[in-house]
Amino acid sequence: MTTGTTVYVVDDDDAVRASIDRLLRSVGHEVVAFPAPQAFLGAPRHARPSCLVLDVRLPFMSGLEFQRDLALRGIDIPIVFITGHGDVPMSVAAMKAGAIEFLTKPFRDQDLIDAVHRGIQLDRQRADAKHVLAEIAARHASLTTREREVMAAVVSGLMNKQIAALLDISEVTVKVHRAQVMRKMGVATLPELVRQADRLGLPKP
C-alpha cells in the first residue's frame, strides 16, 4: 500500500539511508535512496508528488551546495535537510534557500514524517498550479487571432463600443467574438477571465 508519493533520500551513510528508507516506507511513501547527489541527478524522476531528504554533510559537495545546484538546474523539489552537526547559520541559510525543515540527527520519527508530508503537500500544490496554468495556456492557444485581440481589450477594461472602434469592426461582431472567448476559455464571468489573463501574464495595455 502506497500513497502515490515518492521520497528521495540522499545520504552517504548506508545505515542512515536504510533506516530512513524503512521509516518512510512504514507510512506508505515510496522511497528511492541515493548515496550521492550525482546518483540522484542521473536517476529518472516520477511525475508525482515528491520530496527530497538531503544530508548536509556529503562527500565532494555539501547538501547546501546541492540545493543551489538544483535551483540552477530548474529542478523544483521541496527539500528536508538532515544533519549530524547543525548550527544556526547553516540552518538559516538552508531555510532562506527554501528548505522545508532542518532536522538534527538523531531526530524524532514524527518530525521527519511531518516535514516530508509538508514537502509533499507543497509539491502537490505546485504541480496542481502548474497543471492549471498549462490548461489555461492550451485554451488560450485555441483562440483565433481576432479573438485574442478582443480578449486582451476586454480584460483591459474597454467597453464593446470602444473595442469596435479600436479594432475597426462592428459592435455586434465584437459581441460574437467576446462570447466565443468566454466559451473557449471556459469562464462565465468577466472577473474569471481577468484572473486567467493574469495567470498567463498577458500584457496589459
Place this chain on the structure above:
Amino acid sequence: MELRYRDASLRTDGVIGLELQPFLVSNTPPTRPQAILAVAIAALLCTATLAAVPFAAIRLEGTEPVLPAYAAGLAVVEIMTAVLLLATLTLSHHRAVTVLAAGYLFSGLLAIPWAVSFPGVFPALGLDVDVQSTATLAAVRRVGLALALLGYALLRLADGPGFGQGQSRASLLGCVLAVAAAAAAVSLVTLSARGGLPSFMANAREVAPLWRYVPATAMTLYALTAAILLATRRSVLDLWVTVVVATLAMELFLLSYVAGGTRLTIGWWTGRVLGLVSASMVLTVLVSQTAILYARLADTTARDRQDREARLTVMEALSASIAHEINQPLSSMVTNAYAALRWLDKPQPHVPEATDALQDIVRDGHRAGRIVEETRGIFRKTGSDRELLDLPAVLDEALDRLRFDVVRGGVRLHVEPFDGPAIVAGNRIQLGQVVCNLVTNALEALRPTVGRERLVTIRCRREGNWAIVSVADNGPGVAQTQASRIFDPFFSTKTDGMGMGLMVCRTVIEAHGGQLWLEPDASAGATFSFRLPVLENGRGGGRE
C-alpha cells in the same frame, strides 16, 4: 639542606629541592658580552681619570652655579635607582639588594642638603651654615654609600644568589621611611650645628688635615667590596656594582688625592662627573635589563598563547569528529527503532521489516562501540611509544615549560622531589602534559587569591612500587558538589574551560597503569594526586 638553583639548570636529583625564580638583574648571571662591556667602561673611565690628572689643580672660578644642577641630577638618579631596586624586591627578596637600595636612597637624599649648604652656591637663600656642614654631609654620604656597598657584597657572600618570597609592600615602605628619617636627621643636625662639627675644612675651598681620614676610610671600604664581588660575582647586578665601586674609587682618587681636596678645580669637577656616571650606572643597567627581559617575556607569552590555542583547536577538531562518528550510528539506530515500532504497530504487523530494523540496530550498536574503542586507542596506541622514563626528569621538563606562567601568576612553586630516581614506562610527552595540566589548573585556581601568598606545592614520594606525585594549591579548593563531577568530560568550573583537561589526564594516567584522583581531605585548596607503577631495575612490577 635545600639548595636553590637558577636558569635552565633545573635539577631534581637526590635531596636537592627546587624553587623556580623570576629573571631579575639580581639573580641572572652576566653574559660574556656584558662582562666585556663592563670592563671596557671601567677602562674608559680610568683613562679619563688619568687624563685629568695633569690639569687637576687648575681652578675653575665661578663654577658654583653648575653645582645645583649636578646635585639635582645626582639626587634624582640615586633615588630612581633606589626605587627600581626596591621594585625588584617585591618579587624576589634579597637582603643584599635591600641594603643597596637603602644606600642609594640615603646618598640621593643627602645630595640635596649637601648642595644647599655648599658655600657660595645659594647666596640668595641667605643660609647661615657652618663651614664644616657641607664637608660633614659629604663625609657621611660617602662613607654611608661605601658601607652600603660593602654590606651588599657581604650579604651576597653570605646568602648566595638566594631567592625568597617577595617582600611585602609594608616592610619596604618601612625601610624607605627609616632611611628617609636617618637622612633628615643627619641633615638637620649638620645644617643647624654651630661649631661642634669635626673640622674637615680649613676654609670654604681647602680641606683641613682631618679630612684625610674620610677618603682613606672610603677607599678601604671600596677595596674590600670590590675584592668580595670579584670573588663571588654571580649576577648582572654584582658585575655592575663592581664597576660602580671602581668608578667611585676613581672619583675619590681625583677629588681627594689628585686635586688635594680643593674644591672647584678641574680634578674636583672630573671626579664629580665620574660620581654622576657611577650613580647612573646601576640605573642604566636596571632600566635596560628590565626592558630586555620584558621584551623576552612578552615574546614568550605570545608564543605560549599560540601553543595553547593550537592545542585547543586540535582538541575541538578531535571532539567534533568523534561526535560526528558516533552520531551517525546513533542516528540510524534511533530511526530504525522508530521504524520497527511503526511496522509492528500496523493493524497487520509487518514482522520481517521490524526484524530487519532490529538487526540493523544491533549492527549499528556494534559500530558505535568500535568507534569508542578506536577513540580510546588514540591514547592507548602510544603503548608503542613507551620508553623507560625517569619521572623526576619528566617533572623537571614540565615545570621548566611553566616557569613563566608561575612567575606571571605571582605564585611560589615549591617542590619536594623524590629521594632518588623513579623509573616508569610511559610516554614522555603525555606524562609531561598531565603534570602541565595539573599545575596550570592550580595556577588558574590561585588567580583570585589576593592578600596572602599564592603557593603551589608538588610533593613526590614512593609508596611500595608506586611513585606518587601530588599537586596542591592553597586556592579556594573544589566544592563538595563538584568533586564527583570534576573528571567528567565537558565539565568545567572555569568559564573559559573546555572541561577536557582532567578527563584526558585521568585517561593518560590510567593508560599508564596508574590512577589520578582528587585528595578528599584537603583542608585548604585542592590537591590532585596521581600514581604510576615504578619499574625496579627496568623490569616489571608496580602492580599490587
